[in-house]
Amino acid sequence: MKRYEREENAVHVRLTQTLAWSGILLLAIACDNTQPPGPDPLPLRETAVILNSTDLSITVFPSGSASDIRTMGLAPAGSPVTLAARHNLVVVPMGFLATAVVVDLLEDTAWTVPLPDNSGATGVGFRNDSIVYVANPNLNTVSRINAFAGVHENEIDVGVFPQAVAVEDSLIFVLNGELENFVPARPGSISVIDPATDSVVATISLSGTNPSAAMFWFGMLYVVNSGSFGQGDGSLSVVDPVTLREVEHYPGFGEFPGDIAISIGGIAFISSFGYGVAAWDVVGDTFINPPSDPLVIAGETISSGVGIDAAGLLYTLIPGDCIAPSVLYRVGVDTTSVSTGACPIDIAFTRFDESE
Numbered sequence: 001m002k003r004y005e006r007e008e009n010a011v012h013v014r015l016t017q018t019l020a021w022s023g024i025l026l027l028a029i030a031c032d033n034t035q036p037p038g039p040d041p042l043p044l045r046e047t048a049v050i051l052n053s054t055d056l057s058i059t060v061f062p063s064g065s066a067s068d069i070r071t072m073g074l075a076p077a078g079s080p081v082t083l084a085a086r087h088n089l090v091v092v093p094m095g096f097l098a099t100a101v102v103v104d105l106l107e108d109t110a111w112t113v114p115l116p117d118n119s120g121a122t123g124v125g126f127r128n129d130s131i132v133y134v135a136n137p138n139l140n141t142v143s144r145i146n147a148f149a150g151v152h153e154n155e156i157d158v159g160v161f162p163q164a165v166a167v168e169d170s171l172i173f174v175l176n177g178e179l180e181n182f183v184p185a186r187p188g189s190i191s192v193i194d195p196a197t198d199s200v201v202a203t204i205s206l207s208g209t210n211p212s213a214a215m216f217w218f219g220m221l222y223v224v225n226s227g228s229f230g231q232g233d234g235s236l237s238v239v240d241p242v243t244l245r246e247v248e249h250y251p252g253f254g255e256f257p258g259d260i261a262i263s264i265g266g267i268a269f270i271s272s273f274g275y276g277v278a279a280w281d282v283v284g285d286t287f288i289n290p291p292s293d294p295l296v297i298a299g300e301t302i303s304s305g306v307g308i309d310a311a312g313l314l315y316t317l318i319p320g321d322c323i324a325p326s327v328l329y330r331v332g333v334d335t336t337s338v339s340t341g342a343c344p345i346d347i348a349f350t351r352f353d354e355s356e
Helices: 009-016 022-033
Strands: 046-052 057-062 070-073 084-086 089-093 099-104 109-114 124-126 131-136 141-146 151-157 162-167 172-176 189-194 199-205 211-217 220-225 235-240 245-251 257-262 267-272 276-281 286-289 305-308 314-318 325-331 336-342 344-351
Touching: 046 336, 057 336, 084 124, 084 344, 089 124, 089 131, 109 151, 124 162, 131 162, 131 172, 141 162, 151 199, 162 211, 172 211, 199 245, 211 257, 220 257, 267 305, 267 314, 276 314, 305 344, 314 344, 325 344
Parallel strands: 257 305
Antiparallel strands: 046 057, 046 344, 057 070, 084 089, 089 099, 099 109, 124 131, 131 141, 141 151, 162 172, 172 189, 189 199, 211 220, 220 235, 235 245, 257 267, 267 276, 276 286, 305 314, 314 325, 325 336
């Protein structure tokens, strides 16, 4: 049975009407996914969290709004490029500073969790409300930390240069770049951790090089392989988390793609510093907007990250010169901008009870 046959009929109907050019695609995002006027039907307001890499801060605001924007500092030093959010907690690995910073959005407080020396601290995922897994690319390990308690609990050996973490209900998927001197030495791999034992139970071989980001969609894991700088060899892998195998591999994703966000309708948006945002139909296995004809959002053909909120609206991060404050764009009925810190690099969405 093909993987597509396991997906809902509504998704098939939505994607058989494939949109062929970017203007219609962007309009469809706005018209098909925007919530109708009136109160939010969900009980908790969704919050967007943006990581500003060179500012060493996060920008926080209600998704769907450009108001109530606040900025919170993270640490006096570091090189963060990833974050994860769950309820009112945000965890940011700090790169060369061997710590993870935990931010409580409800209390406006922050604390640090120590990581092993020279960890590299890049890649993070929540297992549950308190347990978080952080990748240590310089050590070829993953750390389990307790975010609430602020303690490092365990260290697990994985593949070479782990740099991203994706969490499924019962397993942790660690993307190994297989880099040597920051250059791909071989195709990438995924170390699969059973959190019940904190042991690697499988290693998945990938066809692409330098896997850097991943997202689950309808039971499959979609992995962006960044490839090598200047080679234009980015690709997309599809991994079955049940059989623990790569089941599809698609080349053609251009120069160093770095992030992925997939809409409920099955459109994968892939970001790249080199070309901006490409769009891929994950059911039809074909480009809607390839890297050679990317989405042009507010005139921009560069993107450092993408995200999709609960209303289905697309967000693209604009890094600028990574010195001055920058912006993100949200594609709705009207494309709007939201101010960020310098070098916005990652985005997450979360919900929590602000009345607590």
